[in-house]
Amino acid sequence: MPLYLNDEQTMLADTARDFVAQHAPVKHLRSLRDTSDPTGFSRDLWKQFAEMGFTGILIPEGDGGLGLGHIEAGVVLEEIGRNLSPSPFLATSVAAVAALNHSAQRDRWFFGIVSGETVAAIAVDEKAKHGTGIAMRAERSGNGFRLTGTKQFVAHGHVADLILVAARTAGSAEDEQGITLFAVPKDAANLSADPRRLADSSLAAHLTFDGVEVDADAVIGEVDQGSLPLKALLAAGRTGASAEMLGVGGGAADMTVAYLKERKQFGAHIGSFQALQHRAAHVYAEMEVARAAVLKAQQLLDAGSDEAETAVSVAKATTALATTLSVQEGVQMHGGIGMTDEYDIGFYMKRARVLAELFGDANYHADQLARAAGY
Amino acid sequence: MSSLETFRAETRAWLKENVPASMREPVRSDTDINWGGRRADYAKNPDQKWYMDAMAERGWTVPDWPTEYGGGGLSPAETKILREEMRRIKARNPLNSFGISMLGPALLKYGTEAQKLKHLPKIARGEIRWCQGYSEPNAGSDLAGLATSAEDRGDHFLVNGQKVWTSYADKADWIFCLVRTDRTSKQGGISFLLFDMESEGVSTRPILLISGYSPFCETFFDNVKVPKENLVGELNKGWDVAKYLLGHEREMISGMGLQSSGGNPLVDGAIAMVGLDESGRLADPLLRAQIALFEVRAKAFSAMSERFIDELKAGKAHPAQPSMMKYYGTELNKTRHELMMAAGGSDALEWDSMQSNGGAAARAWLRTKGNSIEGGTSEIQLNIIAKRILELPSQ
Ligand SMILES: Cc1cc2nc3c(=O)[nH]c(=O)nc-3n(C[C@H](O)[C@H](O)[C@H](O)COP(=O)(O)OP(=O)(O)OC[C@H]3O[C@@H](n4cnc5c(N)ncnc54)[C@H](O)[C@@H]3O)c2cc1C
Numbered sequence: 089m090p091l092y093l094n095d096e097q098t099m100l101a102d103t104a105r106d107f108v109a110q111h112a113p114v115k116h117l118r119s120l121r122d123t124s125d126p127t128g129f130s131r132d133l134w135k136q137f138a139e140m141g142f143t144g145i146l147i148p149e150g151d152g153g154l155g156l157g158h159i160e161a162g163v164v165l166e167e168i169g170r171n172l173s174p175s176p177f178l179a180t181s182v183a184a185v186a187a188l189n190h191s192a193q194r195d196r197w198f199f200g201i202v203s204g205e206t207v208a209a210i211a212v213d214e215k216a217k218h219g220t221g222i223a224m225r226a227e228r229s230g231n232g233f234r235l236t237g238t239k240q241f242v243a244h245g246h247v248a249d250l251i252l253v254a255a256r257t258a259g260s261a262e263d264e265q266g267i268t269l270f271a272v273p274k275d276a277a278n279l280s281a282d283p284r285r286l287a288d289s290s291l292a293a294h295l296t297f298d299g300v301e302v303d304a305d306a307v308i309g310e311v312d313q314g315s316l317p318l319k320a321l322l323a324a325g326r327t328g329a330s331a332e333m334l335g336v337g338g339g340a341a342d343m344t345v346a347y348l349k350e351r352k353q354f355g356a357h358i359g360s361f362q363a364l365q366h367r368a369a370h371v372y373a374e375m376e377v378a379r380a381a382v383l384k385a386q387q388l389l390d391a392g393s394d395e396a397e398t399a400v401s402v403a404k405a406t407t408a409l410a411t412t413l414s415v416q417e418g419v420q421m422h423g424g425i426g427m428t429d430e431y432d433i434g435f436y437m438k439r440a441r442v443l444a445e446l447f448g449d450a451n452y453h454a455d456q457l458a459r460a461a462g463y
Numbered sequence: 464m465s466s467l468e469t470f471r472a473e474t475r476a477w478l479k480e481n482v483p484a485s486m487r488e489p490v491r492s493d494t495d496i497n498w499g500g501r502r503a504d505y506a507k508n509p510d511q512k513w514y515m516d517a518m519a520e521r522g523w524t525v526p527d528w529p530t531e532y533g534g535g536g537l538s539p540a541e542t543k544i545l546r547e548e549m550r551r552i553k554a555r556n557p558l559n560s561f562g563i564s565m566l567g568p569a570l571l572k573y574g575t576e577a578q579k580l581k582h583l584p585k586i587a588r589g590e591i592r593w594c595q596g597y598s599e600p601n602a603g604s605d606l607a608g609l610a611t612s613a614e615d616r617g618d619h620f621l622v623n624g625q626k627v628w629t630s631y632a633d634k635a636d637w638i639f640c641l642v643r644t645d646r647t648s649k650q651g652g653i654s655f656l657l658f659d660m661e662s663e664g665v666s667t668r669p670i671l672l673i674s675g676y677s678p679f680c681e682t683f684f685d686n687v688k689v690p691k692e693n694l695v696g697e698l699n700k701g702w703d704v705a706k707y708l709l710g711h712e713r714e715m716i717s718g719m720g721l722q723s724s725g726g727n728p729l730v731d732g733a734i735a736m737v738g739l740d741e742s743g744r745l746a747d748p749l750l751r752a753q754i755a756l757f758e759v760r761a762k763a764f765s766a767m768s769e770r771f772i773d774e775l776k777a778g779k780a781h782p783a784q785p786s787m788m789k790y791y792g793t794e795l796n797k798t799r800h801e802l803m804m805a806a807g808g809s810d811a812l813e814w815d816s817m818q819s820n821g822g823a824a825a826r827a828w829l830r831t832k833g834n835s836i837e838g839g840t841s842e843i844q845l846n847i848i849a850k851r852i853l854e855l856p857s858q
Contacts, residue, residue: 090540090774090776090777091766091769091774092770092773092774092777092779345853345855348855349854349855356856356858357856359855359856360855360856360857360858361858362846362849364855365845365846365849365850365853365855366845366846366849368849368853368855369787369790369844369845369848369849369853372848372852372853373787373790373791373848374791376767376787377763377764377766377767377791378763380763380766380767380769380770381762381766381767383766383770384766384769384770398762399762399766401759402759402762402763402766403763405759406759406763409756409759409760451756453759454752454755454756454758454759455755457755457758457759457762458751458754458755458758459743459744461727461730461758463734463739463744463745463751463754
């Protein structure tokens with residue numbers, strides 16, 4: 089398969105670009121922030137995503153979705169990134185759907201996701217850095233389980249209808265085995281959410297499970313075998329976050345290049361100064377390489393390849409590095425105006441940092457790669 | 464089975480049968496690379512010649528060229544499969560040459576039918592080795608400032624002047640050369656000529672490099688007679704040919720660090736040198752982190768190379784994209800060799816011992832410093848990206 093978008097994917101990209109730019113430009117984020125919106129995103133916009141068919145992009149056609157792949161989901165995410173649109177799309181339509189797909193749970197949740205009724209949240213992290221193990225316990229109780237423990241960095245965790253949570257049914261915190269993945273409905277008793285506003289104005293909750301009772305049929309896949317759906321969830325989430333970062337980094341680079349062409353100092357456009365040209369060109373090169381890495385990961389994931397896991401780590405780490413560079417250079421090359429709240433470039437810097445941290449930062453993924461290669 | 468699957472299966476079977484074991488070993492030094500040519504020496508390893516001939520027979524030294532010019536006539540998808548299958552068994556390139564990666568594409572686009580029939584099959588079979596006569600003492604980055612002249616003498620051109628940094632001029636059979644045919648226009652007065660290095664009036668003098676090798680030369684032309692039929696493209700329009708060829712040169716240079724077949728010398732070398740700790744990680748955590756972050760970038764760049772080739776074949780690549788590839792790939796390759804030296808410690812510094820294979824690591828490290836200079840420096844590539852892709856203004 090050639091490593092570029094085919095005609096249908098390009099058409100979808102055009103549609104997504106117009107739609108997101110029209111309905112959720114950076115202004116939209118700004119107004120949610122300025123009104124301290126307690127939800128953090130717009131439910132109306134989520135409904136419109138559903139009308140476009142985007143919400144079910146990864147859901148099989150037999151289950152009412154579009155039956156498309158990670159490349160197509162990424163096309164939508166890139167536009168979300170470019171416009172900094174607050175949206176539950178990544179958690180709900182990408183990460184949660186990847187975990188629920190092929191499980192018995194999908195009958196229960198897919199309809200709501202496709203119709204834009206349901207928003208999902210992903211509860212995997214227990215510490216401020218991703219991937220330091222799962223300690224939260226799930227003990228058998230009646231014909232179900234009792235969940236006890238805490239999770240953090242759960243985007244939309246305070247308003248989600250469905251929370252996917254990884255808990256331990258056997259073994260100890262650092263073991264890969266013995267994990268079970270649960271689909272917890274929002275009205276579960278003894279579940280409390282403490283939403284915190286993050287630097288990028290989004291809301292991510294700390295969740296406390298204080299003996300939350302769930303039925304046995306909340307289990308996604310098999311008991312103790314949660315690492316399988318969890319892997320699918322994380323691969324999709326990481327790839328999706330990478331695609332969103334392409335939009336953030338690319339959007340910041342576009343803004344910066346436009347500014348270089350317009351701003352004058354010393355009687356010349358600042359974009360004619362070679363020192364700035366070289367830095368802009370370097371950002372361009374890094375973003376292009378990141379784009380290739382993301383497409384590679386999406387293709388391998390869609391093909392169900394054994395090499396997908398490595399490619400996903402490469403994509404997540406590369407986009408984190410490239411996007412970080414793009415937003416930092418963006419602020420610097422905008423000069424003083426780049427430091428003002430009124431100007432959008434700073435918003436790009438904040439969102440980039442959040443996405444870089446989500447599901448493992450560049451160092452985490454470089455470490456994964458090294459382990460896989462045996463060093 | 465689809466026709467591509469059949470092609471893959473047949474290719475795999477053929478390669479398994481026909482690639483000699485010694486051609487699946489990692490390339491350790493320049494002498495492991497087959498450059499072909501009239502003066503090629505296959506005595507050390509006759510497999511080299513056998514393998515090249517077997518591949519050339521199928522047109523697989525230049526798989527995507529048309530069959531009438533010695534190519535394999537493969538589609539882009541088939542070419543990709545052939546490369547993948549070769550990589551899978553760690554097969555070396557059967558033939559490396561400036562003819563394949565630079566002159567060939569330019570002749571395919573700008574050459575006359577007679578020029579194509581005369582030169583391309585010889586390139587494909589590794590019979591003629593080419594060198595590139597572009598740079599001059601006063602025309603490096605500003606290549607169009609070149610002064611070597613070619614006067615029209617009726618049936619031939621008379622060439623006078625000097626080239627510099629001509630890689631392998633002393634080993635090459637023919638040269639593709641930029642000459643000035645009109646002094647009144649800088650870019651519009653350049654022509655593109657081909658001639659035999661054995662022509663009367665051509666002489667070369669090797670220049671020693673920091674790596675201790677001398678693959679480059681100063682090349683002098685003293686009243687060299689070049690037949691008119693050896694002009695490629697139109698008179699005074701050689702700059703177009705030159706630029707097209709440079710795009711291919713940049714593409715080739717960008718991929719150099721990726722070609723190394725067989726294992727991962729950086730990781731293997733680091734493990735051999737500093738060892739693993741009880742948790743199975745490289746015992747030097749800072750070196751491990753540097754290598755891991757480097758590997759992330761190298762793998763991403765490998766995806767970029769694949770994307771670039773795919774886009775190029777589909778006519779979707781920006782014409783200046785080779786500059787981006789060249790810039791990124793060469794800077795990355797320099798980093799790789801810095802890390803190899805760091806991992807190798809004092810062993811890697813040995814210059815001519817047996818154990819160090821004649822200082823292979825140190826010499827290769829030094830050679831990579833030229834990657835960001837040859838074929839246009841990194842600064843020039845960044846200028847091109849800024850102006851042609853980002854369309855930033857001029858001062
Ligand atoms: C290993 C190797 C192999 C080579 N093989 C060949 C060959 O086979 N045939 C051939 O013809 N040539 C060959 N070359 C020559 C090569 O193309 C030139 O060295 C190169 O184009 C740079 O020219 P220069 O050496 O004159 O440096 P200069 O042009 O003098 O550059 C000096 C420095 O100034 C910088 N600079 C120059 N102009 C600008 C600008 N406008 N903006 C910013 N910075 C600038 C350069 O980037 C560089 O850092 C080879 C070179 C090397 C190192």
